[in-house]
Amino acid sequence: MTTxxxxxxQRNDSSSGALIGYLPAGYPTLDASVDAAVALAENGVDIIxxxxxxxxxxxxxxxxxxxxxxxxxxxxRLQDGFDAVAAITARVGVPVLVMTYWNPVLQxxxxxxADDLLAAGGxxxxxxxxxxxxxxxxxxxxxxxxxxxxxxxxxxxxDVRLEQASKRSRGFVxxxxxxxxxxxxxxxxxxxxxxVRRLREAGSTRACVGLGIxxxxxxxxxxxxxxxxxxxxxxxxxxxxxxVAAVGRTAAALAAGTRxx
Numbered sequence: 001m002t003t004x005x006x007x008x009x010q011r012n013d014s015s016s017g018a019l020i021g022y023l024p025a026g027y028p029t030l031d032a033s034v035d036a037a038v039a040l041a042e043n044g045v046d047i048i049x050x051x052x053x054x055x056x057x058x059x060x061x062x063x064x065x066x067x068x069x070x071x072x073x074x075x076x077r078l079q080d081g082f083d084a085v086a087a088i089t090a091r092v093g094v095p096v097l098v099m100t101y102w103n104p105v106l107q108x109x110x111x112x113x114a115d116d117l118l119a120a121g122g123x124x125x126x127x128x129x130x131x132x133x134x135x136x137x138x139x140x141x142x143x144x145x146x147x148x149x150x151x152x153x154x155x156x157x158x159d160v161r162l163e164q165a166s167k168r169s170r171g172f173v174x175x176x177x178x179x180x181x182x183x184x185x186x187x188x189x190x191x192x193x194x195x196v197r198r199l200r201e202a203g204s205t206r207a208c209v210g211l212g213i214x215x216x217x218x219x220x221x222x223x224x225x226x227x228x229x230x231x232x233x234x235x236x237x238x239x240x241x242x243x244v245a246a247v248g249r250t251a252a253a254l255a256a257g258t259r260x261x
Contacts, residue, residue, distance in 0.1 A: 004095045004123050004148050004171035007046050008206050008227045015258045017223035020208060021045035021251055022099065022232035023239065024053055024064065025084040026071030033071075034087045036239050039248040041092035044255025048088065049126060049230065052081045052100040063233040067240065078104055082120040089121030097150065097171070099126040105138070114141035124148030124171055131161065132168040139168060150174050153199055153207075155191040166204035172227060173199055175209045196226050219257025229257070 002010075011018040021040040025033050037048050051060075053068035053076050060068065085096050098117060105113045105125075117125070124147040130138065132151045142149045148171035153162050155176070165173050177192035192209045199207045209222045210230030222229040231254055238250040 001089070001093065001095060001121065001123070004047055004097060004150075005206060007095055008172060008208075011046050011258070012227055016220065016260055017226065017258055018046040018208070018228035019044060019219060019251075019255050019258050020047040020049055020097075020210070020228050020230040021235050021254075022049040022051060022064075022210075022230065023235055023247070024051040024068045024071055025081045026053055026074065026076035027067040027236075027239070028070065029074065030076070030080050030084060032239075032244065034084050034091075035244045036247045037084070037088045037096070038091050039244050040235070040251045041088075041094040043248045043251035044258070045251050046094065046258075047123075047228070048094055048096045049099050049232070050081070050084060050088070050096055052078065052098060052104060054101045054104060056101070061233055063236050063240075067236050078108055082116050082122075085117065085120040085122045095123035096121070097123050097126050097148065099128065102127055102130040102138075110137045110141050111144075114138075114145045114147055118145045118147060122147070124150065126150040126152075126174060128152055128174075132164040133161075135168065142170070152176055153195060155195050157195075159198070159202065162198055162202040162204075166199055166202045169204070172206035172208045173204045174230070175199060175207050175226065177209050177211045177213075177222075192222065193225050216254055216257035219254055223258060 053071040151165040151169045152174045153165045175195045196207045206227045208228030209226045213231050214234035219229040238246040
């Protein structure tokens with residue numbers, strides 16, 4: 001499978017950059033979440049971010065929180081996440097990054113989690129609440145399995161923290177465009193541009209921007225200075241309101257923002 005880093009390089013050579021789409025596993029059902037993720041790949045999304053529902057999603061906005069709580073109420077279990085990754089990667093060749101809070105990984109066992117994710121065909125992890133300088137267990141496990149690891153950087157991050165995230169991430173650094181929680185916004189904060197510049201200065205070769213992106217114009221704006229644009233709430237809303245078909249249409253509309261003009 002092509003790695004996340006390779007996809008970002010290819011998309012920045014052939015277009016204005018990459019589109020990364022987030023959906024939660026198990027919502028509205030496990031099978032539907034797999035179909036929705038496949039629809040992303042079939043409609044212009046270059047990298048899939050598959051969220052594992054968690055009981056305390058402190059970073060997620062109301063749209064994603066409601067979806068993940070629905071998945072948990074429907075009986076979602078961690079093993080379902082691996083099953084979803086395997087089902088998605090069996091149907092499309094797009095890399096699948098799992099987004100998870102760190103506690104479920106610890107409870108499951110870090111080495112076991114890495115092995116099961118690799119066996120399912122996953123590309124790696126996005127860990128929103130695990131900072132690079134406290135990630136020794138995951139650094140070891142991901143080095144052994146060659147899984148990619150994505151750490152977050154925020155406008156409030158110190159230069160030292162940005163350097164650590166840049167040095168220890170593999171795939172890209174997730175640049176959080178705003179202070180707060182996820183959710184579509186009318187304007188992507190100008191702080192994102194400054195944050196990506198600081199990441200470049202700290203040594204990052206690949207930075208993708210997320211939180212608040214919901215239109216093709218915003219995707220295009222972000223890709224003027226970042227390697228990828230990450231969209232979540234807009235896709236989850238489409239799934240809630242119109243099912244898998246609506247997810248495909250929304251992904252296709254967002255993908256228009258990656259085209260060179």
